Amino acid sequence: MAETDRPGWVEDRADLEHILARPNDDPARDTLLGHDSKGTVRAFGSVTANPGSGRVLGFGGVDPQWRRRGIGTAVYQWQAARARARLTGKEKGESVLRSFAEENNASHVALLSSVGAKVVRYFTEMTRPLTGELPNVPLPEGMEFVTFREDLSERFRLAHNEAFLDHWGSEPRDAASWKFTVTHPQFRADWSFAVVEKASGGIAAYQLASFDPETKEIFGYTEGYTELLGVLRDWRGMRLTPAMLSEAMRRFRESGMEHAGLGVDTENPSGALRIYEQLGYTPVTRQITFDLPLT
Incomplete structure (x- = not known):
């Protein structure tokens, strides 16, 4: 198939x-x-x-x-x-x-x-070449990137559930489903990180990344992929998303990747699609979500 x-x-x-x-x-x-x-x-x-x-x-x-x-x-x-x-x-x-x-x-x-079944949503897969000058969006003062570690995994999970609490179609991830995500063979801990507020130690945002070796065969290029990205409500509006993606691009390229990729809910009210376009991402494919009422 x-x-x-x-x-x-x-x-x-x-x-x-x-x-x-x-x-x-x-x-x-x-x-x-x-x-x-x-x-x-x-x-x-x-x-x-x-x-x-x-x-x-x-x-x-x-x-x-x-x-x-x-x-x-x-x-x-x-x-x-x-x-x-x-x-x-x-x-x-x-x-x-x-x-x-x-x-x-x-x-x-x-x-x-x-x-x-009825169409209820569209999701767009996007990619960006990692040639030339990459975006350089610094973190706000007092914040730093902390690379994913196993002992931080539960804090990442809780941050994800909080960040996606108001996202369409999202449900909290339990410990078992989260463990599958961060132990999957394609998961890249070295490309994954949190944005941490130094003073409190609190996670303000996070990005998890993966690498699918079949991308080269499917699309003709290797790609570091942003699997999950979220910003917690109290830290929104601080440009943490472009800062994280610029950091992810840097890590992808240092590992020899040719492209950076991600998926986006086309109707996301946060304006994520516009942010990604401003960073140079362009659409590759689109997925349609269908719902059939059961009651």
């Missing part, structure tokens, strides 16, 4: 192992394989949800040679049925099955549109 669809990101073995080991899901009921008469896998599906959440995420796909036979619709219908079965009636907010499709994957977009 990846060879045909050329998505910006593809699950590797560690991601798939994580799917089967998520503590809040039951792989016997929350994952699905479709195989042909010879036992070759031709389709897959999975659903996942946080405890108490009404938002169920669905993932799946069909072997390109087996598409246009109704298999994708069958996988989606299974996802919707399984998502409804997981609802307890105690969820907070609206209950939906949420799916994601690359905008340039016409068949996937058409499938989600045909089953009654």
Whole structure:
């Protein structure tokens, strides 16, 4: 599927192992394989949800040679049925099955549109060459960068949950999901850091970065990727985002990366898209978020 669809990101073995080991899901009921008469896998599906959440995420796909036979619709219908079965009636907010499709994957977009799911958001993947002069945005007086360390991981997690408390579609990350993020083979601790207020020792902002070696094959360049970036409410408006990204670019280039990349919620009210454009990032691909109401 990846060879045909050329998505910006593809699950590797560690991601798939994580799917089967998520503590809040039951792989016997929350994952699905479709195989042909010879036992070759031709389709897959999975659903996942946080405890108490009404938002169920669905993932799946069909072997390109087996598409246009109704298999994708069958996988989606299974996802919707399984998502409804997981609802307890105690969820907070609206209950939906949420799916994601690359905008340039016409068949996937058409499938989600045909089953009654509605477009609710767009996310844009952006990149910036690291040639020439890089932005140089200093931190405010009294603040410093502190590189990620394992003993600081829990403080990073709490800072992330606080920073994303008011972000669309975000839910707090528990210790297990956070551990997966910071122990993933693609995670780069040396590129990840917090902005710390020296006087109090408090984390004002943070950036986590990763490196996917397949980016070179997909896009033609190596790329340091900003996986997560957040600024806590009390420190917003101090230009910490451009300061962090300029520091990330410096670290990426020193490690031999050719580009810096990130993803952005296109409708983010904080003006993040405009900030990234001012720093030289340009769009590469766009992902569409679809929701199907479950109640």
